[in-house]
Amino acid sequence: MAAALRKQKPDGALYNRTPATEAQLSILGQLSRDEILARSQIHSRSDPGYVPSECLLHLVRASRADNSNAWFERLYKVLSARVLRALPAAASADGETSSLTNERIRDKAYGRFIEMLAGDRQTYDDRLDFFEIRFDMALKRLRLDAQKQVWRDDNRSQPISYDDDNGELSPEMEQAAGSLNPFEGLEFDDEAFRLRLDAAIEALPSEQSRTIQMLMLEYQIHSEDPNVVTICKVLGKTPKTIWNYRDRAMKALRKALVEGEDQ
Incomplete structure (x- = not known):
């Protein structure tokens, strides 16, 4: 069973992963690393072998207990690519946001995520616990925070x-x-x-x-x-x-x- 999350709610209770995520982690725990890596590179969420990002992040975080960084680096590469695909591209879908603005939002959000991940490698960062619960929503929050910062800077004068x-x-x-x-x-x-x-x-x-x-x-x-x-x-x-x-x-x-x- 995967180690419990450490982030506490305002009432002191711990946050928990969804039952679906826990079930997927149990399945992944029975696979070899090569099998996990092969599955993690599947992009289609409808594919039975797809590894949810919540699980992929957990595996990346859990790899800090290994004596070698090789496993971490292989998983990190896949996770990093997923994050970049989820962040705004240079072209604007709504025709209102400039490519430069999107690039700045992308850089800020991606940099913040990598910063948390790197810090977690050294000392447990409970902010990443939310990504293990609802990865897409947590990443969207990170992107919105970056968007607000960029937008605020652009509208000061x-x-x-x-x-x-x-x-x-x-x-x-x-x-x-x-x-x-x-x-x-x-x-x-x-x-x-x-x-x-x-x-x-x-x-x-x-x-x-x-x-x-x-x-x-x-x-x-x-x-x-x-x-x-x-x-x-x-x-x-x-x-x-x-x-x-x-x-x-x-x-x-x-x-x-x-x-x-x-x-």
Whole structure:
């Protein structure tokens, strides 16, 4: 049986791999290394011999107990290639993101994963435990974090450009819209919840997603100070429009997260 994960939930209980992952690890434990390596190079998830990334990562981490690095290096090469395939390519699928931006996101996310993996080789890094539970979701979280960093850097000095949407908020409503915290009460200490939240944010329409991302980065919706970078300035919208983006996004996020709890 594979060694238990060490990451603790807020209540002190340990996180566990899924039963499917545990079952796959039991099967892999009965195979030779050559058989495991051959299976790990299968790309199609529908193939019966496919090794899930959760299991592949576990094997890479467990190899630190070996006296030789040869097994680690063989598995690491396969895992590294999988991570790179899952990260954004230079070409943009939506036609909105530049190839340079995608390349920077890719480099940041990949570099962060390799950094954790290298550190885990020396001392157990429980952040990788989430990758053994839901690899795709954890990697998506890593990519979103990198995207936020790149996007934040690119938008620190955006010029002011408002759209005329025929409707302004009153000063009182502008203040309320800028001061409310739409994330108050959410379970940010629960990593599994944060992974689901990031996936739900990514699924939102583009302008709603960017509004939520900026709110999470503590950008103001609106400011009378021309030197303050606000969501209105970055997106070129009035406070009323941004407020509507926020409310629609939060309604969709709460619905998605509640449905996720029921699954």
